[in-house]
Amino acid sequence: MIPEGDGRIIGYYGYPRRSLLAGARAAFGAELPLVDLDIDYGAPDAGLLPKATCSIITNIMNNAVWLSGRLAVVVAAVGEDKCDGGRNIAWLLKGMGFNVVESRFTGGGAGRPLVWSTSAGPLAERIDRIMETVVEPEPRGAAAQGPGTSGAPRRETGAIAAPPRCEPTHGFWGVPPNDFSILGLFPPTTHIYGWTRCVEAGRPDDLDLETFVDPGVPTVFFTQSFCAKQNLAHYLAERHGGLEVDCHREINDSIMAKVEAFIKLS
Secondary structure (H helix, E strand, O other): OOOOOOOOEEEEEOOOOHHHHHHHHHHHOOOOOEEEOOOOOOOOOOOOOOOOOOHHHHHHHHHHHHOOOOEEEEEEEOOOOOOHHHHHHHHHHHHOOOOEEEEOOOOOOOOOOOOHHHEOOOHHHHHHHHHHOOOOOOOOOOOEEEEOOOOOEEEOOOOOOOOOEOOOOEEEEOOOOOOHHHHHHOOOOEEEEOHHHHHHHOOOOOHHHHOOOOOOOOEEEEEEOOOOOHHHHHHHHHHHOOEEEEEOOOOOHHHHHHHHHHHHHO
16 A cells, blocks of 8 residues: 555555565665555556556556655566566656666575465455565565455464465466456456466566466466567467456456356356
8 A cells, every 4th residue: 555645655566576675775764664656546647658558557647747856766577577668667767767676586596385376265354465465575474454455354463373374166367456346256266377376486577387287177368458478378268278358457247257167157
C-alpha cells in the first residue's frame, strides 16, 4: 500500500534484486517505504501509453507519474525476469527525469522452497504472501496489519511455520492479475504455476519453471491482454487441456462465468 502523506518513498516493479532494494534504502533512507508500482492504486491515467498496453505496464507508468513528487528512486526489473515492457518503461521514465536503477536476473537465482504455491488456502492470500517475498524473504506472522495487494489482511513481521503441502485439484498459471476478484473462484486446493511460482522460488527468469504444470491438473492459464506471455498461455492451455483467459483490466461477468464453469466441471 502507499503510505499516506507526502513523505518520500522507493518505488519498484517486477522482482528486482534485493541487494538493489537494500542499496536504494542505504542511499536514500533506511526508513523509506517500498511501494510496488505494478499494483492498481487508482492513479489517474497519465495518458502516456497506447490503450493497447498491458494493464500492469500501464499501472507502472500511471503510478510513477502520480507519485513523481515522492519517488526518491524507481528500482526497475528490466531483464528476462520481467518483459520488454518493463525495460521500455524504465527507459521512458529515465527520459522523463526519474531516478531509475535497473535490475536484471541472469540465471542462477538463490532459489527457495515452494511453500505458498503448493499449499492449501485462499488463492488471493497465498499470492499476496508470495509477492511479499520480493522484499521480505520470510512469510509474515499471524496478526492483521492492514490490507495487502489483494485487499486480504497483511500479517505482522515474523516467520511462521510453513503450511503443509496439498495435492492440487486445480491450477492457476500466470502473473498476479490486475483484478484479484477472479482468484475468489478457485478452491483452496489450487496450486500456483507460472511466473508467480518462479517468484516464490527466487528464480523469476527461469522459463523452464514458468512453463511447468503438473500433468492432469485442470488449470486456468491467465494473462493480461497485450502481454507477451499470451503466447505461452495459449500453447500450454492447448497442451494440457486447460482454459486460456486474458483480460485487459477488470474481470468482466463473461470471464468470471467461463472460469467458474471450468472449475466446477473439471
